[in-house]
Amino acid sequence: MKASSVTARRARPLLGTLVEISAQGRRAGPAIDHAFRAVERVHHAMSQQESTSDIARLRSGHRAALDPWTRRVLDRAEEIRLASDGLFDCVFCDYSLDGIAKGFAVDRAVECLREAGMGAGAVNAGGDLRVFGDESQPLHIRCGAQILYIGEIRDAAVATSASAGLVHPRGGTATVAGITVMAGDCITADALTKPCMLAPRRADELAGRLGARVLRLG
Amino acid sequence: MRAAWPAFIAAPLVVIPAAHATTYLTVEQAQQVLFPGAGFTPVELKGKERVWRAAGAGWFVVDEVLGKHELITYAVGLDRQGRVRGVEILDYRESHGGEIRDPQWRLQFAGKTARDPLQLDRDIRNISGATLSCRHVTDGVKRILALYEGELRNR
Numbered sequence: 001m002k003a004s005s006v007t008a009r010r011a012r013p014l015l016g017t018l019v020e021i022s023a024q025g026r027r028a029g030p031a032i033d034h035a036f037r038a039v040e041r042v043h044h045a046m047s048q049q050e051s052t053s054d055i056a057r058l059r060s061g062h063r064a065a066l067d068p069w070t071r072r073v074l075d076r077a078e079e080i081r082l083a084s085d086g087l088f089d090c091v092f093c094d095y096s097l098d099g100i101a102k103g104f105a106v107d108r109a110v111e112c113l114r115e116a117g118m119g120a121g122a123v124n125a126g127g128d129l130r131v132f133g134d135e136s137q138p139l140h141i142r143c144g145a146q147i148l149y150i151g152e153i154r155d156a157a158v159a160t161s162a163s164a165g166l167v168h169p170r171g172g173t174a175t176v177a178g179i180t181v182m183a184g185d186c187i188t189a190d191a192l193t194k195p196c197m198l199a200p201r202r203a204d205e206l207a208g209r210l211g212a213r214v215l216r217l218g
Numbered sequence: 219m220r221a222a223w224p225a226f227i228a229a230p231l232v233v234i235p236a237a238h239a240t241t242y243l244t245v246e247q248a249q250q251v252l253f254p255g256a257g258f259t260p261v262e263l264k265g266k267e268r269v270w271r272a273a274g275a276g277w278f279v280v281d282e283v284l285g286k287h288e289l290i291t292y293a294v295g296l297d298r299q300g301r302v303r304g305v306e307i308l309d310y311r312e313s314h315g316g317e318i319r320d321p322q323w324r325l326q327f328a329g330k331t332a333r334d335p336l337q338l339d340r341d342i343r344n345i346s347g348a349t350l351s352c353r354h355v356t357d358g359v360k361r362i363l364a365l366y367e368g369e370l371r372n373r
Binding site for chain 2: 009010011012013014016017018020022029033102122124126127128129131137138139140141142143144145146147153158159160178180
C-alpha cells in the first residue's frame with residue numbers, strides 16, 4: 001500500500017489513546033466508520049473508567065450480562081495465561097483488560113475493513129497495530145525520542161511494550177526496557193508483550209508457543 | 219493467512235528523528251464525516267476555537283491541544299442538545315525537538331490542507347510503541363462542552 005494509493009485515513013480518541021484506521025478500496029470512508037464502531041464497542045465494554053462497562057460487572061461478580069466480545073477476550077486471555085505459564089494474568093490485575101483489549105479492538109476493526117471489501121489497510125491503537133493486504137507496509141517502532149524503521153511487514157500484527165509500571169504476578173518487576181512482539185493477530189501480540197517483558201530469557205519460547213516472534217531493540 | 223515478518227532486525231536501522239506529522243482530514247472533510255450533507259455557517263466567538271452551525275443538526279467546533287511533544291487539531295460535532303456526536307482528529311504533529319512550544323514552528327501548519335501535505339519527513343506509517351495518551355483531546359472535548367453551555371446553547 002503506497003502512500004499515494006491510501007484512499008482514506010482517519011483517527012479518533014478511543015481506548016485511552018489515538019486510534020488510527022486507514023483503508024484502501026471502494027467506499028473506504030463508510031468501511032472506516034464501520035471499523036470505528038467496532039472499536040467503540042470494545043471501548044464501552046472494556047473500559048477501565050466507565051462504571052457501566054463489563055470490567056465493573058466482572059469486579060462485582062456479575063458475568064451474566066457481559067458483551068459476547070468480552071467473553072471472547074476473557075477466553076483468549078485464559079489461553080494466553082496457560083501458554084505463558086501464568087505470566088499473563090488479567091484476573092490477577094483485577095480484571096484489567098488493558099493488556100489485551102486494544103489488541104482485540106484492532107483485530108475487530110481489521111475484520112470490519114475486510115468484510116467491507118477493502119483490499120488493504122492498517123489499524124493502529126496507540127502503538128498496537130495490524131496491517132493487511134497484498135502489499136507490504138513499513139513498520140516503525142517508537143524508541144524514546146526516535147522512530148526506528150524496522151522493515152516491511154505484510155498481514156501481521158505488532159505490539160510494543162515498555163516496562164514502566166509492569167508488575168510480575170508473583171512479585172518483582174520487569175527487567176528489560178522494552179520489547180516488540182509480532183503475531184498473526186493483535187490480541188496475541190498485545191498480550192504477549194507482558195510475559196515477554198517479565199521473563200525476557202524465555203520470551204522466544206513463550207512467543208513460539210502462540211506462533212509469534214519477539215523483536216528486541218538495543 | 220500467512221504473516222510476513224521482516225527477515226531480521228539488522229543494524230544499521232534507519233533512525234528518524236521523531237518529528238512527524240499526519241493530516242487526516244481537512245475541516246471540510248471532517249464536517250462531512252460528522253454531519254453528512256449539512257450546510258455550515260461560521261459563528262464568531264471570542265475564544266481560539268473555530269465554530270460553525272450545522273444547519274438543522276447542531277454545532278461543529280475545531281480546536282487544537284498542545285501536549286509535551288504533540289500538537290493535535292481535532293473537530294467535535296455536537297448535536298442540537300449539546301451531546302457529542304463524534305470526535306475526529308484533523309492533524310497530528312509530533313516533535314521531540316522542543317519545537318512544539320515554539321510559535322514559529324506551529325505557525326508553519328496554519329492553513330494547510332490535505333491537498334498540500336506536509337513533507338516534514340518520509341512516509342512514517344505504522345508506528346508501534348509507547349501508547350500515546352489522548353488525555354489532552356479528552357480534556358479539550360470537555361472544554362468544548364463547557365463552551366456550548368456558556369456560548370452556544372442559547373443561540
